[in-house]
Amino acid sequence: MSLSINLEISEKIGAPRTVFVRFPHGAPFGEPGAMNQRMTVLRDLLRTLQEASEPGVIVEPGYQWRRTEYPPVAPSSFAETQNSKLKTKN
């Protein structure tokens, strides 16, 4: 599974499972000190891993750099795939 900060390249490469975030180069897991943010990205990656049923899926959660608020993420939620609101691009 791949975290991506460049959608166009990810579409060309074709990784089995990808989560795309619009974060700048040098900060693929988000802002410094933002534990909730990177736990959210990790959760989305692992949910995509468990939910994706075909190769080449790209998920875009739609987070905005410096503008999205991230509630705490419980470790127990990482294995939950029901009620996931992940948006798939293809």
Next chain:
Amino acid sequence: MGLMERFSFWRRGDAMLQSRAGARFAEATGGVVNRLAAVMMTSRQSGDVPWSPLTKPLSECRLAVVTTAGLHLAGDRPFDVDSAQGDPSFRSFPSESDHADLRIAHTHFSRRYYDADPNVILPLDGLRKLADSDVLHLAPRFFSFGYAGTLTRELVDPERGTAPRLAAELHDDGVDLALLVPA
């Protein structure tokens, strides 16, 4: 020696990116840079997208991180960051390493975020929290490439490429999940 090496092209660009203004400029222009980088890729990679279904619960899986940030142990051989062509080699380091044990070599992005909190590239704090909570297991080693540049063949060649060699090492470590992280 080419012009890019002679004039230390990457190091000069790197110096600009490490300033606050340089980082903000990179944030503002990142979309354009990403599109240019994608255009420079001539075509979609050939062949079908590989696929390995998840066959066991996450809690029984062993995860390894593979980053392209140019991370390496402080005492390990550094990446060649001055080459115009790039350096397709990779390094490994124990997943139990602390951030203080590691150095970052890549020079094509602002390291201001990493310097403030290295977890923005290698989220050791989050991954260890997951392992401590029995969500998953961490593999014994994590891996990093440097900057591969134009040396695609040296990277992906099935016989001699560094990427297939890295995949073999993941297999040797019993890795179930490879998390690929760009920088």
